[in-house]
Amino acid sequence: MSSNSAGRTWAIQEVSRRTPRVFNWPVDKDGNARKVSDFYGINTFTGKTMRDKLPKNIYSRLQETIKKGTKLDKSLANEVAHGIKEWALENGVTHFTHWFQPQTGLTAEKHDAFITYEYEGVVIERFSGSQLIQSEPDASSFPSGGMRATFEARGYTAWDASSPIFINEDANGKTLCIPSVFISYYGQALDNKTPLLRSMVTLNASALKVLKLFGSKAERVVPTLGAEQEYFLIDQAFYNLRPDLISAGRTLIGAKPPKGQELEDHYFGSIKDRILAFMQEVEFELYKLGVPMKTRHNEVAPSQYETAPIFEEVNVAADHNQMTMEMLRAVAKRHNLALLLHEKPFAGINGSGKHNNWALSDDLGNNLLEPGKTPSENLQFLVFLVASLKAVHKRSGVMRAAIAGSGNDHRLGANEAPPAIISAFLGEQLTGILDDIEKGEVTAQNSEERLIAMGISQLPDITRDYTDRNRTSPFAFTGNKFEFRAVASSASVSVPMAYLNAAVGEALDELYDAITAKTGGGTEFKKAILEVVRDAVIETKSVRFEGNGYSQEWVEEAARRGLLNLAKTPEALAQLVTPSAIEFFEKKGIFTPEEVEARYHVNLERYIKDIEIEVHALKDIVRSMVMPAAFQYQERLATSIKSVRDILGDKYTTEQTKELTNVAAAISRLQEGLVTLSHKYEQAESMEDVPAQAAFFASDIMPAMSDIREVADYLEEVVADDLWPLPKYREILFIV
Numbered sequence: 001m002s003s004n005s006a007g008r009t010w011a012i013q014e015v016s017r018r019t020p021r022v023f024n025w026p027v028d029k030d031g032n033a034r035k036v037s038d039f040y041g042i043n044t045f046t047g048k049t050m051r052d053k054l055p056k057n058i059y060s061r062l063q064e065t066i067k068k069g070t071k072l073d074k075s076l077a078n079e080v081a082h083g084i085k086e087w088a089l090e091n092g093v094t095h096f097t098h099w100f101q102p103q104t105g106l107t108a109e110k111h112d113a114f115i116t117y118e119y120e121g122v123v124i125e126r127f128s129g130s131q132l133i134q135s136e137p138d139a140s141s142f143p144s145g146g147m148r149a150t151f152e153a154r155g156y157t158a159w160d161a162s163s164p165i166f167i168n169e170d171a172n173g174k175t176l177c178i179p180s181v182f183i184s185y186y187g188q189a190l191d192n193k194t195p196l197l198r199s200m201v202t203l204n205a206s207a208l209k210v211l212k213l214f215g216s217k218a219e220r221v222v223p224t225l226g227a228e229q230e231y232f233l234i235d236q237a238f239y240n241l242r243p244d245l246i247s248a249g250r251t252l253i254g255a256k257p258p259k260g261q262e263l264e265d266h267y268f269g270s271i272k273d274r275i276l277a278f279m280q281e282v283e284f285e286l287y288k289l290g291v292p293m294k295t296r297h298n299e300v301a302p303s304q305y306e307t308a309p310i311f312e313e314v315n316v317a318a319d320h321n322q323m324t325m326e327m328l329r330a331v332a333k334r335h336n337l338a339l340l341l342h343e344k345p346f347a348g349i350n351g352s353g354k355h356n357n358w359a360l361s362d363d364l365g366n367n368l369l370e371p372g373k374t375p376s377e378n379l380q381f382l383v384f385l386v387a388s389l390k391a392v393h394k395r396s397g398v399m400r401a402a403i404a405g406s407g408n409d410h411r412l413g414a415n416e417a418p419p420a421i422i423s424a425f426l427g428e429q430l431t432g433i434l435d436d437i438e439k440g441e442v443t444a445q446n447s448e449e450r451l452i453a454m455g456i457s458q459l460p461d462i463t464r465d466y467t468d469r470n471r472t473s474p475f476a477f478t479g480n481k482f483e484f485r486a487v488a489s490s491a492s493v494s495v496p497m498a499y500l501n502a503a504v505g506e507a508l509d510e511l512y513d514a515i516t517a518k519t520g521g522g523t524e525f526k527k528a529i530l531e532v533v534r535d536a537v538i539e540t541k542s543v544r545f546e547g548n549g550y551s552q553e554w555v556e557e558a559a560r561r562g563l564l565n566l567a568k569t570p571e572a573l574a575q576l577v578t579p580s581a582i583e584f585f586e587k588k589g590i591f592t593p594e595e596v597e598a599r600y601h602v603n604l605e606r607y608i609k610d611i612e613i614e615v616h617a618l619k620d621i622v623r624s625m626v627m628p629a630a631f632q633y634q635e636r637l638a639t640s641i642k643s644v645r646d647i648l649g650d651k652y653t654t655e656q657t658k659e660l661t662n663v664a665a666a667i668s669r670l671q672e673g674l675v676t677l678s679h680k681y682e683q684a685e686s687m688e689d690v691p692a693q694a695a696f697f698a699s700d701i702m703p704a705m706s707d708i709r710e711v712a713d714y715l716e717e718v719v720a721d722d723l724w725p726l727p728k729y730r731e732i733l734f735i736v
Contacts, residue, residue: 077129397575472549
């Protein structure tokens, strides 16, 4: 065995010996496994816990803050903090932290002990209202887009009372985590949570105005979210031998294995024992945190999986998705597995996304995107439906920017995921209804079991649950919700949901103004609704598409319709700073113009840094691992050919010489590719204009990296297996 492949061989043997990890599911006094409902949320400061720990009047006022989004009264803070501290100490907590979402896409925390000095060095546990409400981490060390400099370090975290406080357990202790927003000294948003909360406020106001037109008694409207999380799991031994996975989160080289996902046998297949054990432990830990995980299954690609929760209010769902990603990563290590959340960790097979199932609910328990049982309810449904279409139509550029990133560039449109063209899918039935509304026609229906009679002569009946699914659509209506399928698997859901909320709020404002203008001019209410809906149907027709979003025909058709096709991150992010987008964000209270510019530059710089890391990792792997293996194989071939030729002459060496020539040529191409990549990288580094630099990375650096990969993958296929140092796809993806 060559020393080159010793690591691979060891890893294969090690993985083959793995057995499922066993963890201790809680049991009752008789030794029977406890129900999930027995321990669900035990590490969360839930409503029930609040009732137990807080005075009745304090509890009621805090619930008012949580349920209605009213401002937290500082006079409550000390009482609430005392109750939280007592609960935390009873559960063995020693530290607390404001847990927030900086613009890294991850979460951040700074831990402080509860202890404080009293007289004569006596230590006691204390937690004040001011400590609960606010903390002060260094704002200059997080991405800010220039809003904070090193000498302007002050930033604040502030408690988001609408999201449950929770306890994070680790091997040696427990920490109280206080979900928070992160803002600058001057109040600018430095995180992903603040714009989401702002968007909920503006959407609530816009939706309530429309609901009041229909006589609704609702006092609050909230967007809800169920975020399906896709991910890959591979063995830690293979992961440790892949410098590209460690540095970049994806394989920068790697030849296609003989078997990938062609047989379609992994999707919904039987879950392997090790993976099922991992899933069960993840769910156990998340249940304790009050995260309502519902579904688990194999995804399409080998070693790819998915988990999905029950719907929650969008800000809580956003926090829970961050907690889910962190828990997946932490539990994976316990099982000697590595979690991969990159959107395209392996070439040639499906990548991972995060399907955001979004809807609107009022505080009376009504889903505003579900057809109703009365004429008025169905008219209301149509208004909220076309508002969603108007949002996608008018703000497609902003929505594309919300999902932009170097990882998602590899996934979007790659015959597995929605394309970079933002369009909406409604299904045959709803499309027919909107077409009839546009034409002013009525479609006769006669299957009473599947229809809900609207009772309005101008409208056809609406079929319940008649919408099909279209996996190629980035924004698909699926019965009573929209599924924003194009969100990146590693990303925070806060940003795309904030932009969607704001866009729908803007659309609802426009519809409200149009309806009230007509009724104010004397048009009967129902007729005014129909006329406004019809105008919106015509206006948004270009963004509705029912066909195959993967096809080249759709790319051409979308261009004829005037839809944006922003394939690369730099051009997508540029949509954030168009005059229209800046005005939109400011008008809806999501960002100031300064905050928009800052977001744009933070995301551009992240894109550049991601690819810079990949460039350095690729060069290192090729120089230190691929080329040495190729040189050894070249020498082995040359020595073999010379030996054969010395004994038998040239008669039997023709094909062998061709093989040697091909390998030598590949090595030469690899060397030339490295030179080209280095020159282009130096050229990029010399650019002072950041947008131009990012565009150059997309147009020149990425293709240069692809050229190197093509040659390296060829060499992987021909170099003797005992010389190849990197774990191959056939091992990484299929040995678990």
